[in-house]
Structures are given as C-alpha cells and as structure tokens.
Amino acid sequence: MANIPTGIPEKTIERLSEYRRTLLKCSKQGITHIFSHVLAGIHGITAVQVRRDLMLIGFSSDTKKGYDVQVLIDYIGQILDSPTNVNIAVLGMGHLGQAITKYFNSKGLKLKITAAFDIDPQKVGQEIDGVPCYHMDHFEEKVEELDLSMVVVSSPTKVAPTLVLPIINAGIKGVLNFTSTPLNFPQGIVVENFDITTLLEKVAYFVKESDSNA
Amino acid sequence: MANIPTGIPEKTIERLSEYRRTLLKCSKQGITHIFSHVLAGIHGITAVQVRRDLMLIGFSSDTKKGYDVQVLIDYIGQILDSPTNVNIAVLGMGHLGQAITKYFNSKGLKLKITAAFDIDPQKVGQEIDGVPCYHMDHFEEKVEELDLSMVVVSSPTKVAPTLVLPIINAGIKGVLNFTSTPLNFPQGIVVENFDITTLLEKVAYFVKESDSNA
Numbered sequence: 001m002a003n004i005p006t007g008i009p010e011k012t013i014e015r016l017s018e019y020r021r022t023l024l025k026c027s028k029q030g031i032t033h034i035f036s037h038v039l040a041g042i043h044g045i046t047a048v049q050v051r052r053d054l055m056l057i058g059f060s061s062d063t064k065k066g067y068d069v070q071v072l073i074d075y076i077g078q079i080l081d082s083p084t085n086v087n088i089a090v091l092g093m094g095h096l097g098q099a100i101t102k103y104f105n106s107k108g109l110k111l112k113i114t115a116a117f118d119i120d121p122q123k124v125g126q127e128i129d130g131v132p133c134y135h136m137d138h139f140e141e142k143v144e145e146l147d148l149s150m151v152v153v154s155s156p157t158k159v160a161p162t163l164v165l166p167i168i169n170a171g172i173k174g175v176l177n178f179t180s181t182p183l184n185f186p187q188g189i190v191v192e193n194f195d196i197t198t199l200l201e202k203v204a205y206f207v208k209e210s211d212s213n214a
Numbered sequence: 215m216a217n218i219p220t221g222i223p224e225k226t227i228e229r230l231s232e233y234r235r236t237l238l239k240c241s242k243q244g245i246t247h248i249f250s251h252v253l254a255g256i257h258g259i260t261a262v263q264v265r266r267d268l269m270l271i272g273f274s275s276d277t278k279k280g281y282d283v284q285v286l287i288d289y290i291g292q293i294l295d296s297p298t299n300v301n302i303a304v305l306g307m308g309h310l311g312q313a314i315t316k317y318f319n320s321k322g323l324k325l326k327i328t329a330a331f332d333i334d335p336q337k338v339g340q341e342i343d344g345v346p347c348y349h350m351d352h353f354e355e356k357v358e359e360l361d362l363s364m365v366v367v368s369s370p371t372k373v374a375p376t377l378v379l380p381i382i383n384a385g386i387k388g389v390l391n392f393t394s395t396p397l398n399f400p401q402g403i404v405v406e407n408f409d410i411t412t413l414l415e416k417v418a419y420f421v422k423e424s425d426s427n428a
Contacts, residue, residue, distance in 0.1 A: 006423065010416065017415040021394055043396050044407070080415055082422050088414070095313035100410055102309065107394075107411060111418055150417060174421040176413055180235055180321075182257050190420040192413055193232075193258070196314055197321060199390055199406055200302070201231040201294055202224065203364060204325055206404040207388040208296050209220065 012053045013080070018043060019050070020076045021107075027069050035066035081110045089148045091163055092155030093118040093133050096178060100152055102129045115146050136166075143170040150174040157181050226267045227294070232257060233264070234290045235321075241283050249280035301328040303362045305377055306369030307337050307347055310392060314366055316343045329360050350380075357384040364388040371395050 008016075022042050026034055036054075037047040054060070054067075059075050090097045093116045101113045116133040118124060124135045134142050142148070151172050153160055160179040167175060168185065175191040177183045182193040222230075236256050240248055250268075251261040268274070268281075273289050302318075304311045307330045315327045330347040332338060338349045348356050356362070365386050367374055374393040381389060382399065389405040391397045396407040 006426075013416050013419050014412050017412040018396070018409065021409065021411065022396070025395075041398075044398050044405070080419050082418065086418055086421075095309045095316065099309035099313055104411060104414065109411070109415075111414055150414070150421065152414070173425070174417040176417050181239075182232070182236070184255075184258050188424065190417050190424060191258070192417050194413060195232065195235065197235065197318060197323070198228050198231040199408060200318065200325055200364070200366070201323075202227050203388040203390050203404050203406050204296065204300055205227050205294050207300075207364065210402065210404060211387070212220075 008056055008079070012056055015043070015045075015049075015053050016057065016076050016080060019053070020073060020080070023069050023073045023076075027073065032069055033063070033065040033067065034069055038066070077110075086111045086150060087114040087146060087148045088112065088150045088152060089115040089117060089139075089143070089146075090131070090152045090154055091117050091136070091139075092153065092159070093120075093123050093128055094154065094156075097152070097154040098129060100154060100178075101131055105130065111150075113152070115142060115148060117142075139166050140170045143172065148172070150176070153177040153179055153183065155179060222270055222293070226270055229257070229259075229263075229267050230271065230290050230294060233267070234287060234294070237283050237287045237290075241287065246283055247277070247279040247281065248283055252280070295324045300325045300364060301360060301362045302326065302364045302366060303329040303331060303353075303357070303360075304345070304366045304368055305331050305350070305353075306367065306373070307332040307334075307342055308368065308370075311366070311368040312343060314368060314392075315345055319344065325364075327366070329356060329362060331356075353380050354384045357386065362386070364390070367391040367393055367397065369393060 019039060022039065036050045040047040040050045057079050059072065088111060090101055090113055097116060105113055113131055116128060116131050117136045117139055118133055119136050123133045126133050149172065151167060153163060153175060155163065157179040160177065160181045160183060164183055173189060175183065175185060175189060177191060177193045180195045180197060183191060185191050233253060236253065250264045254261040254264045271293050273286065302325060304315055304327055311330060315330065319327055327345055330342060330345050331350045331353055332347055333350050337347045340347050363386065365381060367377060367389060369377065371393040374391065374395045374397060378397055387403060389397065389399060389403060391405060391407045394409045394411060397405060399405050
C-alpha cells in the first residue's frame with residue numbers, strides 16, 4: 001500500500017484534486033484505463049507534468065493500457081482524504097454560500113458542508129439545500145456539537161474580520177475565505193484567502209498580453 | 215512613467231491584484247503611505263516577497279514613509295488594466311453567477327460584468343443585479359453588439375462543454391471557468407479553469423498534514 005509521502009507541493013495537491021475529479025467522471029462512464037497524455041490533455045498540461053505529479057506521490061503502476069482509473073482514484077484518496085469525514089460550515093448563506101453548498105455537496109466527497117451560519121432571520125432556523133442554518137451567535141457551541149473542523153467564509157466582506165475571533169475560539173482548523181479582505185490566523189490554522197476578482201484580473205491581464213504580442 | 219515590463223509570472227500578477235485591493239481600501243481610509251512589511255503582513259507573506267514583486271514591475275519609489283498608496287495604485291493599474299473598459303458576460307445566472315456579478319460589479323473596476331446569458335425563461339429578458347440577461351441562443355450576436363471580450367462560465371457542469379464552440383465562434387478572448395469540467399480552447403484564448411472543490415480539498419489536506427505533524 002501507499003507509503004504516504006509528505007511535503008508535497010501545493011500545486012501538485014491542487015492537480016491531484018483535479019485529476020481525481022476527472023477520473024471519477026471517467027469511472028462513471030465505464031472507462032477503466034487512461035493514458036497520462038489523455039489525462040494531461042483534459043487538463044491542458046503536459047504528460048510529463050502528470051507523470052511527475054504521480055511519481056511525487058509514489059504512484060507508478062503505469063501499464064500498457066495506461067493507469068488503472070479505480071486504483072488511481074483510491075491512491076489519490078489516500079493522499080488527499082482524511083481517514084474520517086470532515087464537516088465544514090459555511091459562514092454567510094447568501095448567493096455565494098448557497099452556490100458553494102449546493103455545488104459541493106452534490107459531489108459525494110468525504111468533505112461535507114453540514115452546517116451554515118447567518119444572522120438573517122429569514123435564513124436562521126431554515127434548512128437550505130439540505131443544510132441547517134444556525135444563528136452566528138451559536139457558532140462556538142455548534143462547532144463542538146456538530147464536530148465542525150473547517151469553515152468557508154462567504155459573508156459580506158465587511159463582516160469577515162469579525163469572524164476571525166469566533167473561528168479561533170471555536171477551534172476551527174482550516175479556513176477558506178472568499179471575501180476580499182485577507183484574514184490572518186495564528187499558526188496551526190490553515191487559511192486560503194481567495195478573491196474571485198484576482199482570477200478575473202489575471203485572465204484580463206493575459207488577454208491584454210496576448211493581444212499586444214499578436 | 216512606467217516602462218511596462220512583460221513576462222511577469224502568474225503568481226506575481228495575482229498578488230498585484232491583491233495588493234491593489236488592499237491599497238484601495240487603505241486609500242478609502244485616508245492612509246497615504248504604507249510600508250512593505252505592513253502590506254506583507256496583511257497578505258500573510260514576507261516583505262521580501264512584496265519588494266520582489268514590485269521590483270519585477272519596475273516600481274521602486276520606496277520612501278522613508280513607505281510606498282505612496284495612490285502612486286502604487288496607479289502604477290499597478292498600468293500593469294494590470296486594459297487601456298479601455300473590458301466587458302464581461304456571465305454564462306449561467308444561477309446562485310454562483312449572481313454572486314459573482316453582484317460581488318464584482320460593486321468594486322468599481324475597469325472590468326465590468328455587463329451581460330448575462332441563461333436559458334431559464336424566468337431569467338431571460340430580466341435585469342438581474344443591474345445586468346440584462348439574454349437567451350444563450352443570441353450569444354454570438356450580443357457579443358458583437360455589446361463588445362464583450364471575456365466570459366465567466368457559471369453554468370451547470372454538464373452544460374459547460376456545449377459552451378466551448380459558441381465562445382470560440384463569438385471571438386471571446388478570455389474565459390474563467392467555474393464548473394468542474396476543465397474546458398480547452400485553441401491558442402489565443404486565455405482560459406482559467408477553476409474548481410472550488412480543489413481549494414477545499416487543498417485546505418483539508420494541509421489541515422490533515424499539520425495535524426499529523428503536531
């Protein structure tokens with residue numbers, strides 16, 4: 001079995017997550033084997049990159065028919081997934097919070113959004129897309145009760161800084177922040193600050209670049 | 215004035231976009247100067263990284279009071295922004311499309327979401343968050359009429375592959391794809407495939423890693 005390596009680069013982790021989603025789709029379609037260059041083509045990268053990523057995680061069972069789809073899915077799962085289910089809370093159940101919840105919970109992953117928090121009386125006490133919505137005032141007690149270990153911050157940007165202390169106090173281990181205020185946490189809490197604006201500005205920049213080179 | 219450099223790494227472009235958002239907030243609060251280590255602290259990176267990024271774009275007017283906030287905002291604008299406005303269309307006006315539109319257009323950037331496309335009769339013909347929603351059947355003609363040059367794909371994942379040809383035919387230059395199907399385009403079209411699941415799986419992985427090192 002896998003001798004799980006550590007210290008895998010962030011970009012490789014991202015691609016492993018992406019490969020697995022593609023492999024799951026292949027598996028659904030009854031595809032049992034896939035060549036590295038096919039997997040690479042789907043993701044717009046080189047076969048060398050795919051092979052390098054898989055070598056990094058110690059996977060090398062390339063056959064004449066390519067990689068065994070199910071074996072590779074399981075192998076990547078051993079790297080990425082926690083041995084137990086991971087419960088995630090969404091803080092802010094507006095359009096973005098609802099989009100993320102719906103999208104994410106339809107995937108059948110070990111990561112699950114199992115609670116939402118908001119302060120809007122129209123939302124608190126309701127079940128939205130199958131997830132119960134609680135008042136933010138009860139965040140800390142609910143984190144313990146429901147064994148929540150990660151949060152998605154999809155609140156209005158102005159509210160985001162006020163969530164930092166409750167998140168720390170509740171013992172949350174991982175934060176994915178979608179607001180445009182970067183949030184800082186003490187060591188021991190993993191945070192990914194992610195602003196959609198950055199992605200659009202980046203695409204726009206490279207469009208401009210390719211225009212000026214044309 | 216800036217002698218605009220080319221070939222700036224992707225990660226630097228991302229950070230420049232993030233620095234600018236922070237600087238705009240500082241400026242709103244009446245802050246006129248900022249030290250590199252303060253800017254770095256807000257973004258959870260080192261001052262060396264900030265200075266390296268700004269050196270890469272040829273910005274060096276560090277003073278004893280730190281960087282001049284407004285000068286740096288303008289300078290980054292020269293790098294990132296197109297000389298003209300860039301019009302963006304959202305393909306798929308569900309929760310995610312609406313979240314992106316609302317969020318993005320509130321920022322007062324040169325990039326603007328000015329049109330949405332959907333096939334839902336409840337949405338087509340309506341104005342949603344200030345943006346007119348057209349039927350996808352009229353995509354190509356509207357792209358020309360409204361001078362649209364970029365799209366955000368926020369449709370259901372299953373629909374995404376059917377959007378590739380219309381996007382190519384319409385002459386779109388940049389694509390930001392939020393569905394979980396990676397989309398490939400011919401050279402000359404900039405595409406960023408972005409799946410939220412990847413971010414959450416990445417955070418979960420590093421939480422697991424830090425747990426096992428503790």
